[in-house]
Structure formats: structure tokens, C-alpha cells
Amino acid sequence: xxxxxxxxxxxxxxxxxxxxxxxxxxxxxxxxxxxxxxxxxxxxxxxxxxxxxxxxxxxxxxxxxxxxxxxxxxxxxxxxxxxxxxxxxxxxxxxxxxxxxxxxxxxxxxxxxxxxxxxxxxxxxxxxxxxxxxxxxxxxxxxxxxxxxxxxxxxxxxxxxx
Ligand code: SF4
Numbered sequence: 001x002x003x004x005x006x007x008x009x010x011x012x013x014x015x016x017x018x019x020x021x022x023x024x025x026x027x028x029x030x031x032x033x034x035x036x037x038x039x040x041x042x043x044x045x046x047x048x049x050x051x052x053x054x055x056x057x058x059x060x061x062x063x064x065x066x067x068x069x070x071x072x073x074x075x076x077x078x079x080x081x082x083x084x085x086x087x088x089x090x091x092x093x094x095x096x097x098x099x100x101x102x103x104x105x106x107x108x109x110x111x112x113x114x115x116x117x118x119x120x121x122x123x124x125x126x127x128x129x130x131x132x133x134x135x136x137x138x139x140x141x142x143x144x145x146x147x148x149x150x151x152x153x154x155x156x157x158x159x160x161x162x
Contacts, residue, residue: 005097005105007114008042015042019052024149028156039100043113043135047089056082058112060122064137077124090135105139109148116148
């Protein structure tokens with residue numbers, strides 16, 4: 001049975017920058033958990049960042065691909081450059097996903113690591129824009145399909161057809 005990588009905050013781990021979780025009540029997650037399919041992981045913690053931590057956003061006017069190419073940075077709300085930790089976390093996530101043979105990942109949207117459809121725009125003012133986080137981009141680049149927490153039903157339908 002295929003394993004599914006999942007953002008640890010969606011399974012209740014208090015690893016978000018503010019020390020909270022973003023627990024999903026979607027019943028498919030409980031089923032997958034009972035089946036031993038879920039691999040929860042937090043790229044930012046794996047990259048060495050502490051919890052709680054300052055919020056971070058991909059530099060204004062840039063995107064995850066540019067960060068991966070070394071052409072843009074990820075900054076925290078005090079202006080600190082946390083790019084290295086985010087890239088280390090993205091690599092660790094890919095390694096874990098490959099180790100478990102994951103072909104699907106459910107990731108928390110909006111995060112500069114885990115975002116799959118949108119990210120915050122870089123000014124820490126709550127505005128967001130289309131794009132992905134750096135971990136999502138690395139996973140996609142290696143053939144792992146990424147889904148946001150609002151697409152869990154869609155992923156379940158796909159897996160149940162297999
Ligand atoms: Fe959740 Fe991903 Fe942020 Fe970790 S990096 S707290 S898993 S959204």
C-alpha cells in the first residue's frame with residue numbers, strides 16, 4: 001500500500017512557526033494513519049529551525065524555483081536569511097519520501113516550505129500569490145505529486161481507484 005508523506009502540522013504536531021498545529025479532521029487521514037500509510041514530517045524543523053520561530057516568506061517578487069537556483073532568499077520577519085535551513089529541510093523531506101517510496105504528498109498550503117498552490121507574497125502583510133514552497137517544488141521536481149490539505153478527498157478518490 002502506497003505511503004503518503006504529510007506535513008506534520010496536519011497530523012497535529014505543534015511544529016508551526018507559532019508553536020501550534022494545523023490539525024486536519026479529514027476522515028481519510030485517520031484511515032490512512034490506521035493503515036500505517038502516513039509519513040508525517042516538518043521540513044523546517046528538519047532544517048534546524050526552532051519552534052516557535054519567526055514567520056518566514058520567500059523574498060518579495062521571487063519564487064521557490066529562484067530560491068532553489070540560488071537566485072532568491074527566504075527571509076524571516078526580522079530580515080534574517082533562513083534560506084539554508086529551508087533548503088536543508090527540503091532535501092531531508094525528499095530523502096525521506098524516497099526512502100519510503102512515496103509518490104504522493106499532502107502539504108499545508110501557504111507555507112514557504114509546504115505551499116502547493118499559494119505562498120505569502122514576502123511583505124508579511126497577509127497578502128499571498130500563486131506559487132509553491134521550496135519543499136513542494138523539490139518534491140514535484142522529483143516526480144512526487146503534491147496536494148494541499150483541501151485536496152485530500154481528491155487524493156483519496158485517486159488512490160481508491162487504483
Ligand atoms: Fe507544517 Fe510544513 Fe510549516 Fe512544518 S514547514 S509547520 S510541516 S507547513
